[in-house]
Amino acid sequence: MKTLYTSFQLLPRLATVLLLMLVTVHCQPVHSENRHGDGPAAETGQKIMLALLLDTSNSMDGLIEQAKSQLWKIVNELAAAKCADGARPSIKIALYEYGNDNLSPDEGYVRQVNGLTDDLDLISEKLFALTTNGGEEYCGKVIQTSLHQLAWSASAADLKLIFIAGNEPFTQGPVSFRQSCARAKEKGVVINTIFCGSFGEGTQTNWQTGATITGGTYMSIEQNQKTVYIPSPYDEKIDALNDRLNNTYVYYGSSGKTKKEAQIAQDKNAESYGQSNKAERAISKSTHAYKNSGWDLVDAAKDDSKAIEKAKAEELPEEMRGMSVEQRKGYIKQKSTERQQIQTEIQELSKKRQEYITAQAKQGSEASMLDAAMIQAIKKQAAAKKLRWQ
Known part of the structure; x- marks a missing residue:
């Protein structure tokens, strides 16, 4: 893959498009309705691949509610991204839950709810089916599992992101979070950490360290804050x-x-x-x-x-x-x-x-919430892949 990517950098634009058809990336023309599915259409362009790892222990009801109520706002921001040539990157989302006593202890209380998919109705269905229960929150384990199980692209042109949210120390569990994050960095996957609590507590419990290893963003949110919508005449x-x-x-x-x-x-x-x-x-x-x-x-x-x-x-x-x-x-x-x-x-x-x-909207009235934290991190990291929102 290293040789392929080196060649990719040196080829002119027309040859680049042809070369990209050989690797698993996909981008839609701005005004095109050509869509990737089960048909034989070739894949071209960039992907945004996003895995959302949610703590579903008892204290995380507010986090799950935010995820449910803000899913489509996050999707709309992803859909607005443009590649350098003006085309649209394809979007695939995966969902994991961890830290729930209903999950298998043999699997480290981790479950893949759904793998990377462009079936957004399925992601919504699975998200709305999540329930919370007390458990052991192993951040290193859920990151490791998502890295092993998901079909991450090998292309350096793709934006590959993990967002992990929770409120227990990042150090818990049998798998070292440092090793998991280092492995993510090797695969070109950026770890973004979202601590549900005060910024300082998240820093002290290594949530910031987890993000720093891969060059990701550390954030804290108020997980029990309710999503507020501004009704419009439209x-x-x-x-x-x-x-x-x-x-x-x-x-x-x-x-x-x-x-x-x-x-x-x-x-x-x-x-x-x-x-x-x-x-x-x-x-x-x-x-x-x-x-x-x-x-x-x-x-x-x-x-x-x-x-x-x-x-x-x-x-x-x-x-x-x-x-x-x-x-x-x-x-x-x-x-x-x-x-x-x-x-x-x-x-x-x-x-x-x-x-x-x-x-x-009143300036400064936005609470620190899941959607705002994710969108800010996505746009910041997308710039390195020459993705833009203008």
Whole structure:
């Protein structure tokens, strides 16, 4: 890989794109709806790979609530990133829990909730299913496990991040956090530590040291602080567009109908924190980061030109089962065009909504919370990979 990366640095831009097709990185053109899924489309560009390691012991209920209520805001910030050439980096998120007595002691009270995936509905579903229980919090162990289990890219161009949050000393457990962090550094993975408590206590219990080893960011948050949303006059309009957007998804495959139902379920989970949070999710669904090629025929057809004809009639929505291949193609094209129009409308309203929220927010009123801490660290470390937000 070292030889490949050295060559990558020396090649001109056109050859770079061709070379990158040989490694596991993926980037979307700014205005393109080409999406990575199960089809044969080649992968190009950069990735943002993010693993979130959450302490689910009894005292961490507030942390889990923040993660649930702020997921889509974090996703929207990730989706707004641009590569140096103006393209969009693909986004993969993984989720781990640790420090919970319900977890196996043989595994160090660590569980992979979900591996790196671009299925954001699945991440939301798994996040909302987390519960807390007292336990042993082994930071070194959960970091080590995530490094071993996840399919981290070998490309130095990719932004590879671990965010670990908790409130017990970073030194606990059978695995040295120094060794785990050193291994992360070798793999090009940056460790960012989030201590749930005072900044000084986190420093004294080695949370800052853990971040420093890999050049990451140490932060402290108020884990019991409730997420506060500023309602906007655009939320209701975005909500209505979200309903129309859902109608453009055409399920296929053995699990397609179930995944379609899951999409609606995650809308409801987001709405449980209010219409403003549901609007954040709808905005995520209007970006390249929201991918469903594995069950949505509109997305799948962009990756695989034969996906429409290969779909089994009995695994399609009832209205499509009697269609010929040509009729299917016309139907999917119509849904694709409709989706693009709706996503554009949501994006336009999103800009106005953000301007309104910025104007209404009181300067200095933001609490130290999970989303703000993560977004600040992501943007800082993304600069080294030539990713930008302008």
